[in-house]
Amino acid sequence: MFKHSVELDVSKCTGCTTCIRHCPTEAIRIREGRAVINDDRCIDCGECIRVCPNKAKKAMCSKFEHYTHYKWKIALPAPALYGQFDGLDDVDAVLQGLIDIGFDDVFEVASAAELVTEYTRLYLKTEGIKKPVISSACPAVVRLISLRYPYLRDNIMPILPPIEIAAMLARKKAKEEHPEFDDGDIGIFFISPCAAKVSYIRNGFGDYKSKIDVVVSLKDIYFMLMGVMKNETSPKVSSKAGMIGIAWASSGGEASAILNDKYLAADGIENINKVLDAIENGNIPQLEFVELNACPGGCVGGVMTIENPYIARTRLQSVRRYLPVSLNRLPSDMHYIPESVVCSSLPTYTPISRLSESFSESMRMMAEIQRIRETLPGIDCGACGSPSCRAFAEDIVRGTASLDKCCVLVNSPKTETEETQ
Amino acid sequence: MSESLTFHYDVDGEDFTSAGQASVQVKKNLRRLGIPPEIIRQVSIAMYEGEINMVIHAGGGKADVIVSEDKIEIILEDHGPGIADVELAMQEGYSTAPDSVRSLGFGAGMGLPNMKRYMDEMTIDSVVGKGTTIKMAVYLS
Structure with missing residues (x-):
């Protein structure tokens, strides 16, 4: 059974029908005056959370303060987090803030994203792969494809998303630096901008089990950071992500980094459906890479962010301005994709709309x-x-x-x- | 089971941007019937090409998709100018589409050949000045 992250607060739901008309997979019905979600159809895109006028829908997340049993807590901030702060010109201030609120170390998802960019460039050169290659980073899109576009399942890039690679590298680094800790002592916390990633981490990706231990809401962490970032202590940690990694936070950032102009980037489920229909019909020839983000504007448009996605995107532009292009490169003699980052198991095709088996x-x-x-x-x-x-x-x-x-x-x-x- | 189901669509000739809608609708309905994904894709491509043709050349028309136990038939009917030389029209790369249409990326002369490629049967009935009827079918087995 697929474990979803979208949750309904029954006391707030008035049965107003707003969500049923916005759900892209028609997964919601109003029954007995309350919204009911069909788990088989839900893709955790978060659209219902976004449109609910009564704030009755929310994404289930863990609270950071409940996980005191970990001796070494590592924060994995999504790059979208950096776009939430007005006037931020140095990412280090945010990373230091994470340490100040109680994390022991920080590993940026943006750094891992730069590695995924490198792997993508290698993967696109592989012979015999199905083009266009579709990004595997947005879990709502991957689930949408597995439910509705079985023909395009093989187009999904078989490389783990940045959050997983970040989790693997963060744990490796912690064990190297702190051999005194057992695996169970180390807790990897992903700071998520969206509901889809929460579900993905709970359910895994096909047979793959996520390496992230706890998912916390970007919104919750933002408010905790607001309390400590005012102190302006001079940062002792420094960012290890360049322009490319941070650009992953908004739509087009991942695709434009592949050094190939034959790409397409679309955001919002309605646009994504149009693009996938067109690819399935072969209407977009010569396309190499497709980046699809369920949230409007990309990850900065996630339902657990604070700022309007377009404002966040503009802020990220100023944060990126003086950064090097990329700080995470593969060795120049590396021409293969390591087995550890390959994800070959795809979610199985589930014909959810089928009326009957007969x-x-x-x-x-x-x-x-x-x-x-x-x-x-x-x-x-x-x-x-x-x-x-x-x-x-x-x-x-x-x-x-x-x-x-x-x-x-x-x-x-x-x-x-x-x-x- | 001898019953068959018909899905009827009107293809609007005025609006270029809406071309392809019938193909998306067909896809949804075939998914509900549990048709295998590969066949859904074949039908969807043939429908899409047919729709585009009707919009470019014939000012619209109508499309019927008939699902029965052993096959899916597509009947596309328009009252456009007709096809003068069907054999020539079936050649890859041959097109009579105007430049205004080609500039949008259509009119590559692949429409009819594509339809034939993805279907098991295809017949074209065309009378110049009267219109064109294309009947296609893909077998379900």
């Missing part, structure tokens, strides 16, 4: 859906609890809704006129 039963159900749909008003009001009249017809045929929930039909004067005729 083809003839699916055909019968589809005919019934078409018949019911024609009787429905077609205004997609959502009052029945389904996102559209089409989805409502499907819910009726699947036996999870009943026609009398359509308030337009129930209140329609049509029956009267029929009687008088």
Whole structure:
């Protein structure tokens, strides 16, 4: 069973239907006046969290202060964190802040991202791979592909995302510097900008188990940092990421770093669906690499960030300005991708939208859906609890809704006129 | 099971940007029926090429996708100018698309050949000045 990270606060949900109409996979229904998420369909994109007017949806995260049993706590900040602070001109201030709030060390995801950029350049030169290569960094996109675009599964780059490589390197460094600690003493904390990464870390990637121990919300850490960063203690830690690593925080940063102009970067699920449909139909020839981010603007648009993604992006531009292009390069004689960063197990294709396992039963159900749909008003009001009249017809045929929930039909004067005729 | 299901789509000839919508809708419906991914892709590509053709050359038309136990048929019908030389039109790279369309990246002369490549059957019925009907099918087995 897939463990999701999107959680509903029942006391706040008013059953207002906003989320059902925004969910890109039609995973939500309103039942008994409350939102109910279908776990099989949810891709943890966080769209419902973003649009909920009552703040009833949130991403489940752990609290940093609950994990005191680790003797050596390492923070893995996503580069999106650096874009949250007004007037920040040195990333070191943020890293020092992480130490000041109680972490023992910091390993930047941006550093690992620069290595992934290097691996990507190598991977693109591999013969016989399916092009365009699709980035594996956004877990919501990977899950979307596994549910809806089985034909494109082999296009996903079989290299671990930056957070995993950061976790591996951080643990290795800790063990080298502190041989006195056992594995269980070392805690790797990822500071996440989004819900999808929380789910990904809980569930793994196909057969791959995440190397991250705890996921904390970027928002929570931000408020803790605000308390200590005012002190302006001179930083004792220094950033090991360049322009490329930090650029990964916003859409286009990862793709533009591959040194090849045949790339495409898209953000927002609706745009991503259009791009994936086009790739599947072969409409975008000669494309080498595709970067897709479920959140608008890229990771800076995650639901656990504070700042507007476009403002955060602008701030990152000033942070990046005086940095070297990249601080994490592979040795120049390294022409292969090490086995330790390869992730060959893809999530299996799950045909979630299939009506029935039997083809003839699916055909019968589809005919019934078409018949019911024609009787429905077609205004997609959502009052029945389904996102559209089409989805409502499907819910009726699947036996999870009943026609009398359509308030337009129930209140329609049509029956009267029929009687008088 | 002798029943078949028909999905009907009107292809709007006025709006270039909406071309491809029917192909996306078909894909969703075939997924609901549990059709294998490779066949869904074949149907989707053939539909997409057909839609584009109808928009570029014929000012729109209609598309019916008929799913039955053993095959999926696609019938594309338009009342456009018709195809003068079907054999020539089937050649890769041959196109009568205007420059305005080519500048958008369409009109490479691959539409009809692509449709044939992905389908198991394809017949073109065309009368100059009257219109074109293309019938295609892919087998389910």
